[in-house]
Amino acid sequence: LNLSISSIFNPVISAIVSQHKKAGQLSDPVNFTASENSSITWVNSNTKIGLAASGSGNIGAFVLTNNTDSVIRGKITVYATSKVTGCSGVSQSFEYIVNPSCDMLSPESITVLSGQVVPQITFATDNKGGNTTYVWSVDSTSIGISKSGFGNIPSFTAMNSSNKTVVATITVVPSFESEGVVSVGEPYIFTISVMPLPQVDKVDNLEFCN
Secondary structure, three states: OOOOOOOOOOOOEOOOOOEEEEOOOEOOOEOOOEOOOEEEEEEEOOHHHOOOOEEEOOEOOOEOOOOOOEOEEEEEEEEEEEOOOOOEOOOEEEEEEEEOOOOOOOOOOEEEEOOOEEOOEOOOOOOEOOEEEEEEEEOOOOOOOOOEEEOOEOOEEOOOOOOOOEEEEEEEEEEEEEOOEEEEOOOEEEEEEEEOOOOOOOOOOOOOOO
């Protein structure tokens, strides 16, 4: 009795590195490495990242999308199938992690009188899943505010030594960071107007005859 025993090796896929980028960036192309005579197919768990739900072969560069306020992930599961035996090996998976576009709630402009205390101006955002920071600058420090700063604007006493309203324009740039990936948002602009204190012109004494 002659027996023939053949060993069939299932195809193997090399490990793939995940990618973490921000919305609007191009992904890095992914070229899969698998055993000889293997075909590659893949499945994507989240099409909101800008990639089709499934495909075959390598994944070229594509524009990453995220229309939410949070970090989103797309898990890609990759399968290799032998063209000779039709057997599939152990799948590999990796992720595309996409930061949202950095945004902030638009600050409201303020009008005060000279000598009035301006309360702390607190910036806020709807972004989630990371840390949002703010850098601001002012075009005029004559109202009593610092030239620039990070985070919220501290309370200060408004100043105006002139007889006209002074308007300072504040520009705020938000940045969103998640796992070391930073998204810089568009600048937001608002104003602080400081009105002078009311003044009365000097009136000369008047004399009347009886």
